[in-house]
Amino acid sequence: LLTNRREDMEPEAVWEEKADQLRIYSGSKFQTVEEAPAGTVCAVTGLSRTFPGQGLGIEPPGAPPSLEPVxxxxxxxxxxxxxxxxxxxxxxxxxxxxxxxxxxxxxxxxxxxxxxxxxxxxxxxxxxxxxxxxxxxxxxxxxxYRETIAAPVEGVGHYEPLRHYAEVHLLLEPGERGSGLRFAAACPPDMLEGHWQRLVLTHLEEREHLGVLTGSPITDMKITLVAGRAHLKHTEGGDFRQATYRAVRQGLMEAESILLEPWYDFRLELPAESVGRALSDLQRMAGETAPPELEGEEAVLTGRAPVACLRDYGREVTAYTRGRGRLFCTLGGYAPCHDQEAVVAALDYDPERDLEQPADSVFCDHGAGYTVKWDQVKAHMHVDSGLRLGQEEETEAPAAHAPAAPATYSGAQALDKELQAIYERTYGPVKRRDLFQPAPRPERTASSGESRPRAVPPRQEGPEYLLVDGYNIIFAWEELQAVARDNLDAARQLLMDLLSNYQGFKKCVVILVFDVYKVPRGLEEVIRYHNIYVVYTKEAETADAYIEKATFEIGKKHRVKVATSDGAEQLIILGHGALRLSATAFRAEVEQVEGEIAGILARNNRRDKARPIQTAMDRAKGRKPSS
Structure with missing residues (x-):
């Protein structure tokens, strides 16, 4: 039984196969043996997953080929x-x-x-x-050929046909020549969970991504995942594959691409009388040549030139030197193409007609998916990565060592405005009931016929309502998510305790909503846990649907805030005139409340024992009370 298992390997990459025979060869003949001790050169039959250079057992893999086809x-x-x-x-x-x-x-x-x-x-x-x-x-x-880019650019991809959802934001940066492709992740885990981030990196590595100039593979770039979003119910693994591929391609479409071609490092040995001809030829080929070196009656030229120009030059050297010249070439890596415009025009590659490399994104509207072109897609994204590439001149640099603003709800007002703008572009203006009440219509009196304004019932003053999407928050907070992996009930209980403390400090009405819509014949259940309400939805009703309905009804008379990171849910909430709290902002607010509660308890629970009798005696004697 043979295996490629090593300590540093991922479990999914490990395989085991049974060998049919062990053969010791001598010329074209062989004999089978039961075992091959260390140091034996033998052949193994029956393996289907091996390849040249692979290490089996404790052996590391061999070095990759030193020659690269050009x-x-x-x-x-x-x-x-x-x-x-x-x-x-x-x-x-x-x-x-x-x-x-x-x-x-x-x-x-x-x-x-x-x-x-x-x-x-x-x-x-x-x-x-x-x-x-x-x-x-x-x-x-x-x-x-190969392709790279000249400056950093953000690539975005969104894939949201019906019952699918994934969004990916990538930062594409040019790298050093010969560095190849490097991949990294710099996305906050509360925005996109770790397993989704690892999946995006896998999709970046699994495919050869093509450029937009000639359809050649890209190289010498660093691609970093900076933002993304998944849906708790609708995201599948293949959704992030589509979003990742589209994000790479969309970034390349926006970037300034550079075509790279292979270059040879050459050594040309020829008679001294042929040096003039060789220098003229190499200059015409866009080559770079060092000064000639004379070795007796022969001269030696060294330098570098594009492969496209040197590939057939050896025959010319043999011809004009009458067999006395020799050309030696070794691959010197890739460099910018010496005639990029002519090569691109000759290959005539149209990136928008390459159906296997889409740059457009897919969004969902009224239950159907629709395509948004690559040059318009950023205006439709649900996530703001925070990247502002190419806008340094337009914005003032922040003051040095400026303290970071706390991640409270007030810090999310800008996101609210952005979400409101998206909602209004899609569904029309948002009319908040407390700010945009229409003027009362005049009402005629029976006696005089004069008009007087009809009174508008005032909005009832009362406690503020906070609705929390339970599972959305659990899987958005790392601590709760870690608990949920082992015991989901324990994670729910921990969230209920946190919200109970939060309500006691904030004095708002907290309604925590959990999905039970997959439970057959399930009925809606509302329980009182200490000082908060916990709702378990009925069959076929999601937490999103319950929150939308509750927001609409409660928002008629009270102020309502909703804690969720669901992008679609946030848009609907804004349409009902409610405020939203992202999972990140809500977590910061809960932590702030817990800290203030701990401070109050620390001040009230003094470590020193009170001594009222000694204090009274000190006051009677005119002395300061002893501590």
Whole structure:
């Protein structure tokens, strides 16, 4: 039984398979053995999940290939050959040689191979003929380009067809040349839970993301998750995959993209009389050359030049030096393309027609999903990431060492205004009952016929009402969420105790609502827990629906606040004229109340014992009371 298990591996990446045979080879012959001691070179059959360079047991994986393919060729199959059959044979060779990359383009039904040059091409052609009897040829080939960006940009993605929900905000930043792609998360856990954040990072890593200039893979970038949102009931794992892909693509559409091409570091040895011709050629190729070095009758030129220009130059050197010149090339990494406009125009890639790389987002309205174009999508987002890229000149820099404002409800007024603006764009103006009452209509008297204003019944003064979406708060607060993983009843009880203390200090009417809508034949139940009300909804009624109904009825006569982080619920609450408390702001307010209660208890419970008799005697003698 063989396994790839190691201490530093994730559990989902571990596999175990049973080996059929252990073989000791001698030339083309072999013998089977029962065991192979340490240091033995043997073959193992029956494994389906191994690959070259993989470490089994305690062995770490081998180093990745040092050579990276920079050229791509289209495989030209004999007439009548099934491309899928040929693809399977090429995949087998790809498993054996990590430096061979096979790409299947479904829309064109074409097979492409990515190699270093013509030598590998000849070897591959011979292998296919010898092992599989498949005679293939290749086209002229092309360059493997990469893309990156010039400046930071925020990419956003939203995926919300009916009964689905996910929103992702990513910060895309350019990296150093050769750094590849790096991924990180800087999203507050009260905005997006940790397991959703890890899922977003997984989706970033699992796919090769393509740029918008030529459809080439992106590189040399750092992508950071800065904000996001999930729905307690409607979010599925695949929703964040869609939102993540769209966020990357939307950011690339807004960014200034740079096309990167591979460059060679070269060494050119040739007769001294041919130096002038070589320098002229390299200058025409946009190459960078050091001063020539003379070694007897020969000269040596070193420098770097684009692969697209040097790929066939070795033949020219052989021709004009009559076989005395030699060109040696090694891959020197990727650098900005020397003729970006011409390459982009020649490839003629339209990013908006690439259906496999969508940049638009999907939103929900009246029970149906609709698409918002990438250049308009930020105005529809439900979350504000706080990033203000490119606006430093328009805003004044904050004072140095300014103390941070406490996260109380007053700090969320700006969010209320933003939510109200979104609501009004969607459903029309919000008419608050306490501020926008229409003027009373005139009422005629029977005696004189004169009009007098009809009295408007005053709004009743009374306690403020606070409605709390129980499960929304439990899964938004880290402490309660940790308790809920082991015992959901304990988390509910802890939240009830916290709200009981909060009510005793604030003197408001607290109504805590829990979903029981999935319980068959469940009836609505309202209980009194100490000084707060706890509501368990009936079958088929969610906490959102109950809060909406209660907000509308109570808000006619009293001021109402609702504690929830549900974006859709917040919009409806604003429409009913109520105020909202996000989970973060409500947590800060509860912590502030708990702190003030602890301070009062500390002041009232003195550690020193009271001594009334000694105090009276001290006063009678005209002395200060002894402590």
């Amino acid at each position: 050229l791509t060729y289209r495989v030209l199959l004999p007439e009548g050959t099934d491309p899928h059959t040929a693809l399977a044979k090429l995949r087998l060779l790809e498993e054996e040689d990590p430096q061979l990359h096979v790409v299947w383009r479904e829309q064109l039904r074409e097979i492409h191979v990515q190699l270093m040059g013509e030598v590998q091409l000849d070897i591959l052609q011979s292998l296919l003929a010898e092992r599989f009897g498949l005679e293939v040829s290749f086209d002229a080939g092309g360059i493997l």
